Amino acid sequence: MKNLFLSVVLLLTVSFAFANNEVEKVSIFNIEETLELTNSVELTTFDFTAENYSITKVVGTCYITLSFYGEDGEHLATHTLAFEGVANEQECSDLADRFAALL
């Protein structure tokens, strides 16, 4: 009887011990997975934003205004030109300088 009682106690202790370990393992696994998932979402969001920003710059339009004056300083005409595919303001400004040199 005494032996039976000891066996039952041992079985119960081992069972509880294994049961505790399993819960902990599941918990650790879940945290890592959540972290990975979070990182993945953040990365994707960042890439998407960067891509959008880049697209906006690449398809930019640069407007250059040309004003013509006669020999006596009288205004003759004003024309506005549109240059497509200009990356930034500096490029637009350089374009204006280069175009002025052609005139």
Next chain:
Amino acid sequence: MRHLFILYISILFFTHLNAQEQNDIIVTYDIHYNTELPNTKLGTLLISKKKSVFIIKRNEKENEKKITVKDNNITIKSKSNKQRFVYFDYEKDTILTTVNLFSKNYLIKEELPKINWNLLNEKKKIGNLNVQKATTKFRGRNYIAWYSLNYPIKFGPWKFHGLPGLIIEIYDESNRYHWVLKTINNNENSSFNLNKKDYKEISLKEYVKIRYSDSPNFLTAKLPRGTKIVSSKISPRNSIEIKFEWEEEKKKQ
């Protein structure tokens, strides 16, 4: 005999001097252009017996830059390295006027225009000169002129001519264009070489067509591929001449 010889030489000398005074006179004017880009220029009127030329030179202080770029705005001023003038030929009854338009040099040939002056009794003094008033309407602008009978010369600055005395001051009623006499000199060496090769000769009608053309052809040729003209604003007639004889005649009909 000796006295007779001296008298003969003296007569020859004074006749020659007198002839030069009548035929070779240089008059300079300050020209004030109160236009969209206000500026002042120097005009030189060379007068000989049946010809005269009015040469327009840039003021040395004036900004010589033809093109300026600021904040993607390009300003282009018409400036020519060729001589700018209005040449009167009374024998051929013609005027030749140079003009630089959209980087091209033109020589406009036209018949001597008739200017109908109203001679008024109003008098005043400009410097030491007694001057009289006259008015006229020429090519769409109303002008007020002050001329001096001390100089019985029918020529004047730009295309003005036909008054009984030299024009001392002239301006249009809006004061957009204003000429004022600066100096008068007799000069033995006043010469002018008319070089037509530097200019493309056109008629006055052709000039009006180019000047007030709606299509900026000169610009289209210079545009890089893919560039578009998104807007164009051509100024209404705002130059020194805004209405021409054939347009006045059309209106009358």
